[in-house]
Amino acid sequence: MDGSDTVVSGPVTYNRIEVTPIAGTMGAEITGANLADLDDETYGELYNAWLRYQVVVFRDQDITPDEQLAFALRFGKIHHHPYMKGMDDHPDILEIIKEAGDNYTFGAAWHTDQMFNPQPAKATMLYAKETPSAGGDTMFSNMHDAYNGLSDAMKEMLSDVKTWCVGDRFKLSGKSARQDRYGGNKAMASKVKDPGNLQTESAHPLFRTHPETGRIALYIGNHAQTFEGFNDAEAEPLMQFLRDHSIRPEFTCRVNWKPGTLTLWDNRCVQHYAVPDYNERRRMHRITIAGDTPF
Ligand code: SIN
Numbered sequence: 001m002d003g004s005d006t007v008v009s010g011p012v013t014y015n016r017i018e019v020t021p022i023a024g025t026m027g028a029e030i031t032g033a034n035l036a037d038l039d040d041e042t043y044g045e046l047y048n049a050w051l052r053y054q055v056v057v058f059r060d061q062d063i064t065p066d067e068q069l070a071f072a073l074r075f076g077k078i079h080h081h082p083y084m085k086g087m088d089d090h091p092d093i094l095e096i097i098k099e100a101g102d103n104y105t106f107g108a109a110w111h112t113d114q115m116f117n118p119q120p121a122k123a124t125m126l127y128a129k130e131t132p133s134a135g136g137d138t139m140f141s142n143m144h145d146a147y148n149g150l151s152d153a154m155k156e157m158l159s160d161v162k163t164w165c166v167g168d169r170f171k172l173s174g175k176s177a178r179q180d181r182y183g184g185n186k187a188m189a190s191k192v193k194d195p196g197n198l199q200t201e202s203a204h205p206l207f208r209t210h211p212e213t214g215r216i217a218l219y220i221g222n223h224a225q226t227f228e229g230f231n232d233a234e235a236e237p238l239m240q241f242l243r244d245h246s247i248r249p250e251f252t253c254r255v256n257w258k259p260g261t262l263t264l265w266d267n268r269c270v271q272h273y274a275v276p277d278y279n280e281r282r283r284m285h286r287i288t289i290a291g292d293t294p295f
Pocket residue numbers: 096106107108124126137138272273274275284286
């Protein structure tokens with residue numbers, strides 16, 4: 001496997017949807033899909049477009065929490081967050097609210113979801129309910145292009161490296177521990193019947209192979225703390241280089257939200273960053289889909 005774009009390159013014809021790229025590296029807006037009522041052919045096309053574009057955006061969707069959950073369940077089981085509680089009446093959905101005057105912005109660091117878990121989230125679906133008049137975008141970075149942008153020497157040197165990933169008290173995040181901020185570790189476990197594996201520390205390959213496309217991605221984000229078997233003095237400069245490299249502007253796209261926008265991204269090959277550049281209410285409904293063990 002050389003990481004080239006074999007599976008998702010070449011022209012594709014869609015019969016049910018229209019796909020408009022939003023950046024050179026990845027990301028597309030999709031029209032022609034009503035997410036509240038999707039037939040199998042339309043779902044199949046949008047799934048393929050999602051694998052190809054990694055981040056897909058649907059505008060003007062009017063869906064209930066039950067309809068969002070039904071759409072999410074087509075992609076797989078729900079992945080539950082170890083630190084955050086879901087909505088009272090829909091524990092599979094996290095409501096992310098930032099009010100005017102709040103200092104903390106959930107997701108305002110480059111990361112890929114639940115990388116600290118042995119089976120990190122496959123996909124995340126975020127649905128905008130209330131949005132600021134300007135700002136509050138989410139940025140995404142293409143980890144296949146980040147991998148392909150490394151020199152052959154760097155790829156070879158790091159080819160067998162594993163990162164050690166931590167979900168709380170990690171070096172690069174804010175000052176308070178997440179289990180204090182969100183009211184208790186394993187909070188979700190009390191809310192759903194089958195919370196799954198809530199482990200919050202794991203090792204993962206630095207270069208992971210996408211299980212569906214076969215493409216290789218640089219798998220890094222703010223949960224990755226060190227390289228297994230390296231001492232800090234060795235690992236930190238390399239990790240800092242990789243973090244900076246992975247978010248080069250040419251690897252990114254950006255989604256601006258309006259109420260009714262739903263964006264779905266592939267955590268196996270995408271990092272994201274919630275831009276904290278606003279001081280108004282923003283309310284989103286977020287569901288994560290369970291993934292498998294990275295290899
Ligand atoms: C997240 O990190 O999942 C939140 C992204 C956002 O709110 O824009």
